[in-house]
Amino acid sequence: MEKNKQNNKEKRCIICNKPYNYQYDLFGRNCLMKLYTQLDIPNFRLISNKEKHLCNVIAHRNFKFFLSKDKKYALTKNYIALDYLKRMDLKSVDDIKLKLTENIKNISVFKRYTKSMLPIYPLNDFYKIYNDYIDFKNLLNENIKSNNKDFDETILKGFSIIFDANKISMPLYYTTFYEMQYMFWEIVVIGGLLANMKLSAYLMQISLTNSGEYEKEGNVLTIEDEKITKILFENDEFKEKINSLLTDTDINIENKLMRFSEKDLLLSLHDATLNLRANKKENDNWHIDIEILDKYDFTDIKNLKDYVTSTDSIIMSLFSSTLNNFAAISSSYNVIKPFNFVIKITNDDYKIEN
Numbered sequence: 001m002e003k004n005k006q007n008n009k010e011k012r013c014i015i016c017n018k019p020y021n022y023q024y025d026l027f028g029r030n031c032l033m034k035l036y037t038q039l040d041i042p043n044f045r046l047i048s049n050k051e052k053h054l055c056n057v058i059a060h061r062n063f064k065f066f067l068s069k070d071k072k073y074a075l076t077k078n079y080i081a082l083d084y085l086k087r088m089d090l091k092s093v094d095d096i097k098l099k100l101t102e103n104i105k106n107i108s109v110f111k112r113y114t115k116s117m118l119p120i121y122p123l124n125d126f127y128k129i130y131n132d133y134i135d136f137k138n139l140l141n142e143n144i145k146s147n148n149k150d151f152d153e154t155i156l157k158g159f160s161i162i163f164d165a166n167k168i169s170m171p172l173y174y175t176t177f178y179e180m181q182y183m184f185w186e187i188v189v190i191g192g193l194l195a196n197m198k199l200s201a202y203l204m205q206i207s208l209t210n211s212g213e214y215e216k217e218g219n220v221l222t223i224e225d226e227k228i229t230k231i232l233f234e235n236d237e238f239k240e241k242i243n244s245l246l247t248d249t250d251i252n253i254e255n256k257l258m259r260f261s262e263k264d265l266l267l268s269l270h271d272a273t274l275n276l277r278a279n280k281k282e283n284d285n286w287h288i289d290i291e292i293l294d295k296y297d298f299t300d301i302k303n304l305k306d307y308v309t310s311t312d313s314i315i316m317s318l319f320s321s322t323l324n325n326f327a328a329i330s331s332s333y334n335v336i337k338p339f340n341f342v343i344k345i346t347n348d349d350y351k352i353e354n
């Protein structure tokens with residue numbers, strides 16, 4: 001802004017940050033014309049100063065009259081920033097929307113102009129984030145509409161706009177990218193790539209939603225869930241492994257390393273340890289107590305590639321460097337959080353079926 005007021009200095013559009021050289025203070029010609037459309041302001045040929053007219057219409061819409069130029073510009077900036085945010089369906093920007101609305105309310109002919117009336121972030125940031133959001137949404141919609149569950153390397157790479165490690169320290173980017181990354185893992189990975197890998201999807205969901213307290217050694221999340229019991233005992237490899245350990249009438253196994261080759265178990269439990277206590281009952285069924293301990297860390301799965309013989313393209317995308325790179329970035333954004341867990345299963349009347 002300050003820069004734009006000095007003559008002879010290069011002026012830059014506050015929306016796109018591109019240089020321009022004519023008399024207006026804020027916007028380059030292209031962005032100004034786009035704003036007329038975006039804000040639904042009728043554009044007549046007779047308007048002599050289009051920038052001034054835009055600011056006047058915005059002031060009028062907000063019932064603000066007789067504003068100084070500074071206040072009118074501040075109002076315009078808040079109004080446009082708010083418009084960008086309203087076009088994005090993101091909960092995380094609600095606070096910023098509120099702040100911009102407050103700013104707009106505060107700007108009046110009766111109040112002295114201060115810089116605090118301006119949006120806390122440059123308009124260029126709102127503009128860039130809005131464009132990233134639109135690209136992200138389009139990419140998501142294109143693939144969901146075509147019911148694509150096979151997000152290949154090329155499609156995945158398109159999402160790299162929201163995986164920008166350099167933006168972590170910039171609050172507006174951090175907030176919006178965080179929410180979009182969250183959507184990415186939920187929709188593309190859990191709903192797409194992991195759609196048929198129930199345990200992996202379940203653990204990934206926890207990785208997104210837990211508060212991060214189970215990352216430290218010794219802090220362990222206990223998972224006791226009928227759904228997990230069902231998933232595991234519907235898995236032939238898991239069932240056979242447990243059954244093969246029930247050789248005596250009184251079993252007590254501790255810290256047994258477990259490795260699986262079936263893709264869902266391989267991805268979700270890679271260096272799990274098993275505790276098993278089992279007693280054979282009079283009816284030949286078993287009382288069993290199972291504990292499976294592991295640390296979930298999605299960035300680790302790239303190390304499993306050598307164990308996989310599958311050429312399944314979905315499995316291959318999970319091991320792709322792009323997805324693992326995204327996982328690393330989402331870990332630094334704290335979107336996905338590694339966690340220690342123990343799955344506990346108790347069955348009072350377990351029957352070995354052949």
Ligand SMILES: [Zn+2]
Binds near residue numbers: 013016029030032
């Ligand atoms: Zn521009």
